[in-house]
Amino acid sequence: MPKAVGTVTINIELCKGCVLCVKACPTDALEMSVKLNHHGFRYPLLKEERCTGCELCALVCPDFCITEVYRNVPDKHAAAKR
Amino acid sequence: MPISKEELKRVWSLPNKGSFLQPQAVHHMCPGCGEPMAYRMIAEVMDEMNLRERTIEVSGIGCYMGMDPTLNIDRINALHGRAPSVATGVKRMLPGHFVMTIQGDGDLVSEGLSEALHCAARGEKFTVILLNNTVNGETGGHMTATTLVGQKTKSTLQGRDADIHGSPIKTAELVAQMDGTAYAARGSVHSPVAIRRTKKMIHRAFEAQEQKLGFSFVEIMTMCPTGWFMETWEAPKYMEDVMTKYFTLGEYKVHPQLAEIAVA
Amino acid sequence: MAKELLEGSKALAKSAVLAGCRFYASYPIQPNTNLMEAMARELSTAGGVSMNAESEGEAINMVWGAAATGKRAMCSTTGTGMSLMMEAMSEMFAARIPYVFVHMARGQSEYRIGVKGGGHGDYRYIGYAPHTVQEAADLVRLAFYTADKFQTPVLIQADYVLTHTVEAVEFKPVDEKDLKPKTWAITGAKGRTPQVLSFITGVYSLGAPRVKYGAWMEGQMDRIAYLENNVPTMADTGYTDDADLVVIAYGYAARFVKFAVKQAREEGLKIGYVRPITIWPLPKKEILDAANKAKAVAVFEMNNGQMVDDIRLIVLGKVPVHFIGRISHDESGFGVGNAIQIPKLLEKFREVYKTLPAAAHGKR
Numbered sequence: 001m002p003k004a005v006g007t008v009t010i011n012i013e014l015c016k017g018c019v020l021c022v023k024a025c026p027t028d029a030l031e032m033s034v035k036l037n038h039h040g041f042r043y044p045l046l047k048e049e050r051c052t053g054c055e056l057c058a059l060v061c062p063d064f065c066i067t068e069v070y071r072n073v074p075d076k077h078a079a080a081k082r
Numbered sequence: 083m084p085i086s087k088e089e090l091k092r093v094w095s096l097p098n099k100g101s102f103l104q105p106q107a108v109h110h111m112c113p114g115c116g117e118p119m120a121y122r123m124i125a126e127v128m129d130e131m132n133l134r135e136r137t138i139e140v141s142g143i144g145c146y147m148g149m150d151p152t153l154n155i156d157r158i159n160a161l162h163g164r165a166p167s168v169a170t171g172v173k174r175m176l177p178g179h180f181v182m183t184i185q186g187d188g189d190l191v192s193e194g195l196s197e198a199l200h201c202a203a204r205g206e207k208f209t210v211i212l213l214n215n216t217v218n219g220e221t222g223g224h225m226t227a228t229t230l231v232g233q234k235t236k237s238t239l240q241g242r243d244a245d246i247h248g249s250p251i252k253t254a255e256l257v258a259q260m261d262g263t264a265y266a267a268r269g270s271v272h273s274p275v276a277i278r279r280t281k282k283m284i285h286r287a288f289e290a291q292e293q294k295l296g297f298s299f300v301e302i303m304t305m306c307p308t309g310w311f312m313e314t315w316e317a318p319k320y321m322e323d324v325m326t327k328y329f330t331l332g333e334y335k336v337h338p339q340l341a342e343i344a345v346a
Numbered sequence: 347m348a349k350e351l352l353e354g355s356k357a358l359a360k361s362a363v364l365a366g367c368r369f370y371a372s373y374p375i376q377p378n379t380n381l382m383e384a385m386a387r388e389l390s391t392a393g394g395v396s397m398n399a400e401s402e403g404e405a406i407n408m409v410w411g412a413a414a415t416g417k418r419a420m421c422s423t424t425g426t427g428m429s430l431m432m433e434a435m436s437e438m439f440a441a442r443i444p445y446v447f448v449h450m451a452r453g454q455s456e457y458r459i460g461v462k463g464g465g466h467g468d469y470r471y472i473g474y475a476p477h478t479v480q481e482a483a484d485l486v487r488l489a490f491y492t493a494d495k496f497q498t499p500v501l502i503q504a505d506y507v508l509t510h511t512v513e514a515v516e517f518k519p520v521d522e523k524d525l526k527p528k529t530w531a532i533t534g535a536k537g538r539t540p541q542v543l544s545f546i547t548g549v550y551s552l553g554a555p556r557v558k559y560g561a562w563m564e565g566q567m568d569r570i571a572y573l574e575n576n577v578p579t580m581a582d583t584g585y586t587d588d589a590d591l592v593v594i595a596y597g598y599a600a601r602f603v604k605f606a607v608k609q610a611r612e613e614g615l616k617i618g619y620v621r622p623i624t625i626w627p628l629p630k631k632e633i634l635d636a637a638n639k640a641k642a643v644a645v646f647e648m649n650n651g652q653m654v655d656d657i658r659l660i661v662l663g664k665v666p667v668h669f670i671g672r673i674s675h676d677e678s679g680f681g682v683g684n685a686i687q688i689p690k691l692l693e694k695f696r697e698v699y700k701t702l703p704a705a706a707h708g709k710r
Contacts, residue, residue: 007087016113018307018314024274041113055094056274062111062118070090103552135536140411150542151552156532157542158414161437164407167399171411171419172532174395175369179534197407200400 006053009068010044017041021057021066030057101125101134103154110148114314116304116321117146117213119271123281124184124211125153127288133180138172140165142185142194145219163194166201166210173208180291181208188218191227191253198257198299205262205296209287212253212301214329217309227251230328234311250328254301258334264296265340267333270303272321276331283333286340295337303329349516354479354508357515358448359384361483362420364517365490367446368394369412369419371405377509377680378424378450385420402430410438413445414543416531418490422448425456428464435499436465440566441545442530444493444500446486447471451505453673453681454599457652460501461626470570471501472577473625475596479513481623491520494528496573503625506680507598574627581629582621585611586636589618590702591695594633594657595646596622599671599686603646606691613692615699625653630660637661641702646691647671648681666701670694 015037021044022030029050032042043065044057053071096102102125111118128134137155141147143162150157160168165183173181190198190212198210217235218224224237228250232241258266265287269280283300290298303325305317312320352360358381362370370385372378382398389396395412399405402423412419423431428449438445449460458464461473474489476482482504489500530549532541540552547562557565582600585607586592595603600621610617620636622628637643642665645654654669661667674683684690 006090006093014108018114020114020314020318023315023318053090053093058094058096059274059277060119060271062113062115063109064096064118064122067096068092069094070087071093072090073093136534138415138532138534154535154540154552156535156540158411158532159542159544159546160407160410161433161545164403164410164434167404167407168411168414170397170404171369171371171408171413172415173411174397174408175412175415175417175419176533196401197404200404 004052004071006051006069006071007048008046008051008053008057008066008070010046011065011067012037012043013039014063014065015039015041015043016063017043018062020060020062024056024060026054026056027052097125097129101128101154103152109152111145112306112308114305114307114317115145116215116271116306117149118152119277120211120213120280120302120304121146121149121152123277123284127281127284128155130285131288131292133288136178137180137182138176140169140172140181140183142183142189143220144186144189146184146186146213147220163189163192163197165189166194166197166206169208170201170206173206177207180288182211183208184211184213186219187212187214187216187228188221188226191251195227195251198253199260202257202260202263202297202299205264207291207294207296209291209298209300211284212299213304214253214301215304215306215309216250216325217306219306219309223306223309228253230325235309252329254299254334257297257299260297262297263299263335264290264337265298265333266335267299268301268303268329268331270321270326270331272303272305272318279331286336290337290340293339295339303331349514351512352479352515353510353512354482354504355380355450356384357479357483358486358502358504359388361486361517362446362490363388363392363394365418365487367418367420367490368392369409369417370394370421371397371399371408372422373399373402373405373427375424375427377452377506378422378427380509381422381448381450402427403434406431406434409445410434410443413443414532416528416533420446420448422450424450425452428456428459432459432465435471436467436469437545438499439469439471440467441543442497442548444497446489446493446500446502448486448502448504450509451503451681452679453675454505454597454648455650455652455673457503457625457647457649460503468566468570470573470626471499472496472573473501473503475503475623475625476508477597477601477621479508479511480515482508483515483517485623487518487520491522491525492577494525496577498573503597505598507682577624577627579627579629579631580623581632582623583619583632583636585618586620586639588616589636589639590616590641591618591699592636592640592643593617593619593646593695594622594643594653595619596625596653599646599648602686602688602691606688606695609688610692610695615695617695617699628656628660633657633660637665640665642666642668642698644668644670644695644698646694648674648683648685668698670698
């Protein structure tokens with residue numbers, strides 16, 4: 001069964017560094033940056049190769065930073081696009 | 083090899099019209115606050131049920147007043163604890179409108195418990211959303227009627243002592259006892275599963291109003307890492323391990339007609 | 347409209363419903379319950395909502411909600427109930443919510459808190475004080491118009507005597523052509539930007555620049571000055587052209603004072619009266635005119651001295667201002683005590699009259 005792959009769009013300037021998205025991610029695809037955004041908070045960076053587009057980070061973010069979730073929806077009868 | 087977005091399907095995007103108003107959604111709640119998740123779910127359910135244009139919200143007083151502008155609807159700010167009474171006046175005069183209150187635990191369970199229970203007893207056909215973080219966030223994190231025994235707050239720095247300050251009140255259970263209540267439930271926002279389940283509760287509560295079945299009520303447990311003297315990532319765990327053992331999640335009263343309605 | 351024989355509370359209720367009031371909430375307390383019962387009957391036939399709330403605090407906040415939707419709404423209570431409602435009453439002034447508040451008083455000890463001195467903050471309620479059933483019906487009708495015109499709460503100072511007095515009353519409409527539509531009302535954001543009725547900054551549209559809290563609160567001063575200068579005051583005066591002593595009273599107390607003044611005139615005492623019909627803003631012109639022609643003013647009210655302070659401020663030392671009222675109840679506790687008996691009133695008039703300069707004394 002082909003693995004789902006995905007990515008998210010993160011608005012890093014809204015982030016308040018609460019880390020809930022990092023904790024929610026089931027594949028450890030998010031880690032906090034070293035740099036700070038204009039608020040002075042660290043923000044999440046996506047390790048895209050780990051993202052499955054599961055939406056859990058978007059669900060738990062209190063500052064609505066995750067603005068889009070993309071997922072490759074595998075077609076059961078065709079090979080996964082790469 | 084990195085995947086470009088063009089090759090993927092966008093399965094979700096943050097709403098930017100309808101009930102969820104951006105850029106006002108940029109708010110000043112603390113990092114890790116649970117209330118914004120509740121607001122977003124309310125906005126999503128309102129749009130799914132197409133309620134926005136005939137909704138009037140009556141808001142209580144608390145941190146969440148800063149979240150108010152996120153909901154793109156008509157609103158009346160009420161005094162601390164008084165939102166259910168104001169909502170009564172609104173719904174009685176505009177029965178075809180969708181009326182809801184959003185209140186915190188300090189507002190509803192401390193200051194305005196009798197009003198809320200009276201509205202439930204009267205079966206007022208509006209929805210009350212209780213955002214329960216067991217502290218008075220806006221005043222700086224003080225004890226409310228829902229603070230757990232042993233919980234440290236700004237006014238109970240040694241931990242709430244049952245001998246001196248009594249024990250917390252379980253509002254959803256109280257509301258469920260009233261004959262006028264059509265739906266009473268308690269949800270939470272500490273995990274994706276909890277968030278999804280709570281969204282269903284909100285949907286059912288709104289349906290109860292639309293079907294004119296009676297008073298509907300959803301108590302939503304929200305994290306307050308600031309008020310709980312915790313790190314932002316510790317708060318959801320505290321919610322799951324400690325708080326929801328006392329404030330148990332689930333539906334406490336479901337009107338028989340409501341149970342038949344399919345919820346998305 | 348033909349005249350009907352009605353008791354005060356029924357006339358108040360009928361007039362309110364004729365004025366378009368469709369929401370009423372109250373809590374049982376005598377003599378307020380007479381109005382509550384009458385409103386329940388009137389509104390059930392008129393298709394409105396009459397709530398017997400579980401507490402005073404809930405009742406006034408229900409009226410807040412109903413009035414916020416732009417409908418005409420009314421609240422009422424007695425004395426101690428008004429204390430319970432003070433928080434909402436104060437903030438409804440700040441929020442500029444137009445509604446009518448009927449105080450069914452026992453005695454007159456709530457003069458001050460009704461219009462300005464009970465709750466928190468610098469609030470002012472326009473106050474109307476009827477003394478007959480006809481006047482009560484007229485003033486209720488006027489109150490709903492005035493509340494909408496100035497977008498501010500209006501208080502009717504009624505009382506136990508009025509409640510239980512049966513008189514002929516004719517219900518007359520008020521010209522409301524100059525009232526503007528209530529665009530500020532919270533009715534659901536259909537076809538317009540959503541708006542919020544805030545009690546700390548008034549109504550604002552979502553997304554529009556919002557007035558700052560400090561500026562809004564300072565603006566209340568201008569608003570109070572505007573109301574004071576623009577709300578038409580009303581007074582009923584008698585025998586003031588040649589009066590050496592002017593008696594000032596309002597409401598049911600004034601009814602007895604008017605009769606006593608007539609009797610005093612027959613005795614040869616040169617006494618007149620000024621009866622404020624608006625107890626806020628007070629009819630300063632009529633009071634000052636009468637005081638300027640007289641040698642002294644005496645204020646009669648059934649309390650420990652409340653309106654007398656305001657009269658003293660208006661008269662400002664031109665002539666002495668005496669207080670001849672008192673807290674006076676019989677065993678019922680409803681404010682119909684000894685002090686309003688005509689012989690007692692005349693005694694008080696004579697007492698003060700004796701203190702006037704000799705040149706003032708007329709035929710004895």
